Amino acid sequence: MPLTIPREEYMEQGHTACAGCGAALSMRYMLKAAGPKTALAIPACCWSVVPGEFPATNLKVPLLYTPFAAAGAAISGLREGLDAQGKEDYNVFAFAGDGGTADIGLQGLSAAMERGHNVIYIMYDNEAYMNTGIQRSGSTPYGAWTTTTPVGMKRDFKKQNKKFVADLMIAQNVPYVATATIGYPEDLERKISIAKSIKGPKFIQILSPCPPGWYHNSADTVKISRLAVESKVFPLYEFRNGKFSLFKPGKTARLTDYLSLQGRFAHLKDDEIKVIEESVNERWSYLLKKEQS
Amino acid sequence: MTGNEAVAAGVKLSNVKVIAAYPITPQTTIVEKLAEMVANGELNSKFIEVESEHSAMSAVTASEMTGVRSFTASSSHGLLYMHEALHWAAGMRLPLVMTVVNRAIGPPWSIWGEHTDSFNQKDTGWLQMYCETNQEAMDSILLGYKIAENNKLLLPVMNMLDAFTLSHTSEPVEVRSHSTAADYLGELELESKMDFNNPAGYGSIVPPDGPFMEMKKDMRDSMYNATNAIKKEITTFNDLFNAELPGLTENFMMEDADYALITLGAISSTAKYTIRKLRERGQKVGLIRLYFYRPFPGEEIVKAVKGLKGLGVVERNLSFGQRGPTFEDVATALYGRVDVPMRNYVVGLGGRDVRVKDYELMFENLVEGNNEIEWVNVEAR
Numbered sequence: 186m187p188l189t190i191p192r193e194e195y196m197e198q199g200h201t202a203c204a205g206c207g208a209a210l211s212m213r214y215m216l217k218a219a220g221p222k223t224a225l226a227i228p229a230c231c232w233s234v235v236p237g238e239f240p241a242t243n244l245k246v247p248l249l250y251t252p253f254a255a256a257g258a259a260i261s262g263l264r265e266g267l268d269a270q271g272k273e274d275y276n277v278f279a280f281a282g283d284g285g286t287a288d289i290g291l292q293g294l295s296a297a298m299e300r301g302h303n304v305i306y307i308m309y310d311n312e313a314y315m316n317t318g319i320q321r322s323g324s325t326p327y328g329a330w331t332t333t334t335p336v337g338m339k340r341d342f343k344k345q346n347k348k349f350v351a352d353l354m355i356a357q358n359v360p361y362v363a364t365a366t367i368g369y370p371e372d373l374e375r376k377i378s379i380a381k382s383i384k385g386p387k388f389i390q391i392l393s394p395c396p397p398g399w400y401h402n403s404a405d406t407v408k409i410s411r412l413a414v415e416s417k418v419f420p421l422y423e424f425r426n427g428k429f430s431l432f433k434p435g436k437t438a439r440l441t442d443y444l445s446l447q448g449r450f451a452h453l454k455d456d457e458i459k460v461i462e463e464s465v466n467e468r469w470s471y472l473l474k475k476e477q478s
Numbered sequence: 479m480t481g482n483e484a485v486a487a488g489v490k491l492s493n494v495k496v497i498a499a500y501p502i503t504p505q506t507t508i509v510e511k512l513a514e515m516v517a518n519g520e521l522n523s524k525f526i527e528v529e530s531e532h533s534a535m536s537a538v539t540a541s542e543m544t545g546v547r548s549f550t551a552s553s554s555h556g557l558l559y560m561h562e563a564l565h566w567a568a569g570m571r572l573p574l575v576m577t578v579v580n581r582a583i584g585p586p587w588s589i590w591g592e593h594t595d596s597f598n599q600k601d602t603g604w605l606q607m608y609c610e611t612n613q614e615a616m617d618s619i620l621l622g623y624k625i626a627e628n629n630k631l632l633l634p635v636m637n638m639l640d641a642f643t644l645s646h647t648s649e650p651v652e653v654r655s656h657s658t659a660a661d662y663l664g665e666l667e668l669e670s671k672m673d674f675n676n677p678a679g680y681g682s683i684v685p686p687d688g689p690f691m692e693m694k695k696d697m698r699d700s701m702y703n704a705t706n707a708i709k710k711e712i713t714t715f716n717d718l719f720n721a722e723l724p725g726l727t728e729n730f731m732m733e734d735a736d737y738a739l740i741t742l743g744a745i746s747s748t749a750k751y752t753i754r755k756l757r758e759r760g761q762k763v764g765l766i767r768l769y770f771y772r773p774f775p776g777e778e779i780v781k782a783v784k785g786l787k788g789l790g791v792v793e794r795n796l797s798f799g800q801r802g803p804t805f806e807d808v809a810t811a812l813y814g815r816v817d818v819p820m821r822n823y824v825v826g827l828g829g830r831d832v833r834v835k836d837y838e839l840m841f842e843n844l845v846e847g848n849n850e851i852e853w854v855n856v857e858a859r
Contacts, residue, residue, distance in 0.1 A: 242678060242682065247677040251539075262537035262539065262548075263541065266545070293536075
């Protein structure tokens with residue numbers, strides 16, 4: 186099968202991301218589909234330092250750095266500012282981490298989507314505050330070790346389930362909502378292209394494995410990304426014009442295949458893994474029902 | 479028209495292209511009026527109904543970054559909620575204009591006037607103008623954009639009105655000629671706007687040995703050295719529109735004054751009325767009104783206070799653990815240059831009236847030597 190990923194690169198060498206960074210691949214793939222007529226807004230997150238120190242940038246598109254909570258408002262302002270000059274053909278993207286999306290930026294995201302600006306909000310989800318050194322976020326999954334859920338003697342790992350922001354965006358009836366991950370780059374390219382073709386607000390959540398934060402081998406980033414989908418931990422779906430469709434991976438994997446490659450889950454006992462398994466299955470049935478309804 | 483209507487008229491005259499706004503009393507009627515203008519096609523502007531003030535400031539920062547003139551307005555808690563984004567707008571060197579209708583900070587809740595909200599923002603890199611009349615409220619929008627967009631300055635401007643006293647009270651206002659205003663401001667040509675041909679990161683991280691301090695020094699120097707350019711712009715504005723804006727400060731009956739007060743904003747009118755009355759009784763009293771607070775008009779104050787026997791600094795704001803910020807700024811300006819006995823008065827918090835008899839009391843008190851801060855029109859407990 187021929188590769189459909191565009192050859193053009195809009196992310197150059199010289200970034201400061203860690204080896205095996207999933208978020209670096211997310212940006213690279215996203216820009217390939219977005220193209221050069223793109224304005225980016227990036228709030229506080231890993232990507233607020235990855236492009237490089239002033240005045241350098243490793244991106245071939247302009248990017249506006251914003252306060253932590255401001256990605257949603259910034260893309261609204263960029264869009265309306267460009268439209269006021271007749272530049273409707275330029276894309277406006279937010280590229281924000283999970284803390285800046287699920288937590289401090291949720292209000293701004295929700296409002297930007299509700300107002301209906303012609304923008305694409307990308308949440309690169311590495312499941313914790315990685316830029317500040319692995320603190321739990323609303324998007325951190327049950328069971329994970331982080332520096333603020335440090336396990337310790339009292340087994341204080343994260344006890345709450347992951348907040349799936351893409352689900353919230355569906356609940357808000359955003360015209361196009363999708364989940365994606367870097368282990369499926371063609372699927373990711375396709376979803377960005379669809380998002381570009383729709384006028385109105387779009388939201389895509391990209392699972393982006395983080396070697397230092399998840400304690401995995403930096404060579405395993407793509408493998409873990411694929412295992413997340415095959416084990417149903419991170420289901421890929423699309424929601425377009427009210428229609429929900431769920432991707433059923435041809436190859437399935439066991440939950441422990443996914444967990445065992447990551448040090449952040451190494452402390453988990455069998456009964457705790459069972460809790461994760463039950464919630465993964467429950468969510469899968471919920472999504473299947475959603476597709477049928 | 480009311481102060482808020484005058485502001486909206488000023489925004490229309492300034493040909494603003496993007497407005498983002500969130501409601502808060504007593505600012506709300508500004509953006510209501512603007513929304514109405516946009517809805518009726520009187521104003522060709524994008525209107526973003528944001529969900530918070532933090533988003534209002536972040537949205538207009540982004541729209542201005544694309545190179546279009548942008549505006550927002552707020553008050554009180556809303557302004558405090560913007561605080562982080564105010565630094566962002568100024569640090570990006572974006573010539574935004576924002577109107578603040580000054581309102582008290584809770585708790586306890588109060589929707590009435592005082593200046594603490596904008597005084598809390600005086601160190602954000604924004605220029606600050608305090609209006610005395612509704613005419614000034616309108617003119618300060620046009621003048622504000624002209625000054626902010628000066629390539630030697632490129633800093634945002636905050637334009638203040640007292641809650642209700644100006645915002646919701648009608649006064650005769652002459653709406654400036656639309657064509658003259660259009661020629662005066664022209665189209666915004668922002669050199670540092672987002673450039674798709676030469677992509678850059680706007681606000682990239684700077685290490686300690688990078689140009690961080692140099693950028694901040696440039697901001698500080700640009701504002702500190704802007705006073706002559708501002709004075710020149712005010713003169714041009716007055717000539718062009720046949721207007722009567724004061725300079726950075728307004729001296730009222732200061733020529734032969736022995737005692738004087740320093741005020742900001744709408745309470746200055748009552749001070750002037752009192753001074754006229756006291757002058758009829760033969761008392762040599764005067765007033766210095768600060769139209770600009772940032773940059774601070776230190777030179778103007780030094781010139782005006784020479785020969786005074788007493789100077790009272792009237793604060794309609796509150797700071798803790800020290801005298802008022804206006805007192806401190808005036809004392810800094812006079813330090814080592816003019817030796818005038820100074821006193822500090824706190825007035826009008828939470829909308830408390832500042833009456834003629836209160837000013838009379840301040841002028842009586844000025845004659846005495848005590849240098850402690852005085853609270854005016856406050857119940858003794």
